[in-house]
Amino acid sequence: MKILSIHEGHDPNVSFLTEDTLVHIEQERISRIKHLHNNKSKKVIEKLIKDFDFDVIVSSMTENKDDVKIYTEFEDEYIPQNKQIYISHHLAHAAYVYYTRPEKIDKCDILAYDGWGMETDRYFYNESKKLIDTSTFGLGLLWELFSLRFFNKMHQEGKIMGMVAYGVFNKSIYKKYEDALNILQKLKITTDVNIVNEAKEVLKNIYYIYKVEDIAHTLQKFSENKTIEYLKKVKSSKTLLISGGIGLNGYINQKINSLYDEVYISPATSDSGVSVGGALLVANKRLPKPAYIGRQQNITENTLGIIKQLNLTHKKFNYDYIADKIIQGKIIALYQGHSESGPRALGNRSILADPRSGVVKEYINKYIKHREWYRPYAPAILEEEVSNWFEDLTTSPYMLKIAKYKKGKGELVAGVCHKDYTGRVQSVSKNDNLKLYLLIETFFKRTGIPILLNTSFNIQEPIVDTPVDALRTFAKSNLDLLILEDYIIEKNNDRFIISNS
Template sequence: MAAAFLGLNILHDTSAAIVVDGELVCAIEEERFNRDRHTNAFPVAAIEYCLEQAGIRRADLRGVGLTFDYGQFKGNDNPFDKNLIDHDDLGPAGRELIAAQNLATWREARNQLERNGLPDARYFRHHLTHAACGYYLSGFDEASVLVIDGRGERESTSLWHASGVGIDHLESYPVSDSIGHLYTYVTSLCGLYGKSGLRGKSDVPDHVAYVGNEGKTMGLAGYGSGKLSFDDVLTFDADRYHIHLDKLRNLDIYRVPLGQPDANSRELAYWVQQKLEEAYHFLAARLAARTGCRQFVLAGGVALNCNANAALATSSIADELFVPPAAHDAGAAIGAASLQWVEFSGKAPTVPVDQIYLGPSVDEDSVADAIANSGVSRVAKVADPAGVAAAAIADGLVVGWCQGRMEFGPRALGNRSILADPRDTNIPKKLNTLVKFREPWRPFAPSVLAEQTAEWFEEAMDSPYMLLSMNVRSDRRSSVPAITHVDGSARVQTVTEAANPLYYRLIDCFRNITGVPMVLNTSLNIRGEPIARTPADAVRCFTESGLDVLVVADMVMWKDDVRVDLEGLGAGHIRAHEV
C-alpha cells in the first residue's frame, strides 16, 4: 500500500497538500473552492481534492500533519498583527485579551479537527514546516534556511541549517521582534490594512480576519525617496537585531484613513522596505557565518517580498537562492506532509519537476458547461489558442487565459492569468479601473522568455515563480512602460518551454508579432476574489469585468464591441477583423 501523508494549514490561507511515496501529488488552497480570499475555513474541499488526485481513501492515510503546534497557543500572550495595530500589547488588559485569543485559537483548531474526523493529526512547529517546504523543494543537498513571517507559535524569525534529510534549528527571534509585524504595522499606517476577501463574515475571529496587503506596501515603496528615516525603530547589535515597539508607536502620527495613502505613506513604505532589506542582509550574513553554506532558502510570508529577495540574490552573501512558489502559510502544508514522509522513510521527498501547477485541470466538459451557462454569444473553437491570444494582446486587447492545471500559491504564472501588451502606456489604467478594480499606483509584472531576460533586465536571474524583482534596462524602459514600475523595477517571471510549453508559445508568438519577448501578466480574478479555479470562475471574471477576450483551453469568447483574429497567425502583420 502506498505511503500517503497529508499536510494541512488550518489557521488562515488554509490549504492541503499530499505526498505519496515521497512524491508531491498536489497542493491547493481552500479559497479556490469557497471563493473567499485568504479564507480561514477548514480545508474540507482541498482535502477531498488531494485525496481524489492521489487515489487515496482517508482511512488509508499514514498520517496527517498540521503547520502549527497548536498546543503552544495555551498560556501564550504573543500578539497577532491585529493586536499590535490596536495596541493591545501595551497593558495588562490587552495582554489578557491576547492570551484569550491564543487560547481560542488552540480550542478552535482542536474542535475543527474533531468535527472533520482528524483528531489524531500531528502538530508541527510552524517555522519548521516553512523550512521543510523550502528546503525539500529546493533540490539543495545543503542549505542555510531563513524563515521570516509575522509569527509562529512563539517565534517570528528563525535560522536553520539543512543538510541531507535533516533540518537543524540554530536560533530564533521572539514575536516582539517580528519583522513581519513591523512591515504590517507600517502597512496599516499607510491605510492599506483591512479585512480582505472575507465578505463580512461574522463568524471569522477578529484577530485572524485581517490581511495586511503588504505587497501593496512594497509597490508603494517605489514612490518614496528616503525623506523619512527612523533608525531607532529597528536596530542591530553584533549578533542580533531588535525592534523597539515604543519607538514604533511614535510613527502613529503618520496614520491615514483606510485606502488613502499620502506622501508620508510613500516615505514610510520606502523606509520599511529598506529596513527589511537591511535585515535580510544582516540575518543572511550571520547565518552563512554559522553554517559555512552560501546556498540559501527563504520561507515564510515575508519571503514573498520580491524586492528583498532580489537584493539578497544579487548580494555577495548568496551563491544561490531558492524561494518556494508558495512561501506563505498555505505552502507550509507541503512542509507538514514532507516532514512525515522523512520521518517514515528516512529519505528526502523527491524534488518535483513541476512545483507550480499542482491544482485542478481545465477539462472539455467543464469548458462546455461554462460557455453554455455564460450567456455569451461570441464564442469560437480555434486551432491555435496561443497564437490567437498573442495576436489579440498585440492588438491592444486584454485577454483572460485559463489553461491546464491551476497554480498553487499567490502568483498567477501563466495558467490562470490576465495578459496584456507591455508596450501600451494605457494598459495599466485600463486594467486597474475596468478589470482588476484596484489602486492605480500598483505595478504589473512581466512574463518573459527566459533566454531573453538579460537583454531586457539588469542582473538577470532565473525567476520562474515571480519572486524576484529586476531593474528594466534603461534603454528598454520606453519600450515596455506598462510593466516598468516608477522606480524602474519589475517583478519578473521567467518562462521556459520545458516548464510551460503553451504559455511559452504564446509569449513567443507575441515576440514574433512585436519584437518584444514578454507579456504583462496578472492574476485571473477581480479585486477581493482569489484566482480563478474553474472555467466557470474564468467566465464569470470575463463577464463581470472589462476583459476583452477569454481563452479557455481551445475556446475563445469575446465582447460584442471587440474584433479578434481567430487564426492567430503569430507572425508579422496581424490585423484584427470582424468575426
C-alpha cells in the same frame, strides 16, 4: 502512504499526497474570500477525512505542540491519535522550500521567516541542517502595522511595495523604525499586546508628519538593510533557501543575491504553502516542480451548457491569432491545467496584455482589476532573454524577484516597468509552461519584445480556480478574450464568439 496535511490560521490550505501525486488546495480558491482565517476550512477537512482512509494526518499551526488540536470537535471520531503528526509552523515552511528546490541540495542555509508567529517569526538553519536561531526578527510585524494603519486590514504588503518606487528615503523615519524594531525584538510571544502597542506608539507620529510613499520607501530600505545585516552574521553556505511570507518581498530577495551564489524561493512561500511542506517532510519526498499543483477541472457538460447559451462562432485556434489580438490592444485571460500554488499567477490563471504602453497598465488597474493606480504589473519574459533585459538576474520562475531593467530597456515596456525602472520578473521556460512560452515567443517574433504583461486572473477576489469561475469573471469584466483550455471565448459587442482549438 496517503498523507493529509492541514494548515489552519490565515490562508488555510490542505495538501494530500500519495505515492505519485500531490494536490494542494487553498481554501480561498473555494470560498472566494481572500486571506480566509482559522477554521473556515473545517468542512473541507471533515469531508476529506471521511471520504479517504489517510495513513497520516499532519498539522503545522504553532511552534508549541501543546497548543495544537486538530479539529477537536471531531478529532476522536475521525482522527485516531496514532495517525496524527505535529510539525512546527516554521519547520513546515523550511521543509517546503527544501523539498521543492528543483535539484536536491545537501548543503544550504534556510531562512524561514514571516509576519509573526505564536512564539517566533523566524527559524534559521545552517548548512549542517542545524537550527541555530529562533529569535524574533520583528520585520514582518512592522509591515503588518503599516498595513493595519493605512488599509485597516492585514495582508496588504503588496500594496505597500507598490508605493515604494514613489517615495524617497527619510532618516527620521528610518530612526523610528530602528526604535520600533528594538522593542519588537523583545517579544517572546508575538501576540504580546503591551510590547506591540509600545512599538505602535513609537511609530504613531510618522503617519501624520510624512508622506505615505516616503514611509513605504524607507520601510523597504530598512527591511533590506536589516535582512542583509542578519544574513551576514549567520551565513554558512553559498546557497540560501527562503520561505515564509516575507519571501514575497521581491526587492529583498534580489538584494540578497549579493551575498549568495544562489537564492531560491518557492512559489507558495507564504502560509499558503505550509501544508505542502508538512506533507513532503513526513513523506521525505521531493517535489521539484511546485508551481502548478492546485486543482484541475476539465471542461464538463455543465461548462459547455453555460457556453452553449451564448451566441457562438468558431475559428481555428493558433498562436498568431492570439498574438495579433494582443498587439491590437486586447486584454486576454488564460485558463489552463492545474491552478498555481501560491499568490502569483504564472500562466495557468493569468491576464495577459501588450507590455509596450503604459496606458495598458492604467486601463487594467482602473477598468479591469479595479485597484490602486500606482500598482505595477509583472513582465513574463522568455527565460533565455532575462539577462538581456535585467541587471543581475538570470532566472525568476515564480515572480519573486524585483530587478532593474538594463539601460534603455524599461522604456520599451512601459506597461511592466515601474517608476523605479524595476519589474517583478517571471522567467518562462518551455518546460515550465509551454503554452505561455509559445505565446510570448510568437509575440516576440512579431514585435521584437520577448515579454507579455502578466497579472492574476481575478477581480477583487481570489484567483479563479474552476472553468465556471473563469467564465463568471470574464463575463462580468472588461476583458476582451478568454482562452479556456481548448476554447477561445471572444467578446463581440454583446455576443460571445467561441473558438474550439
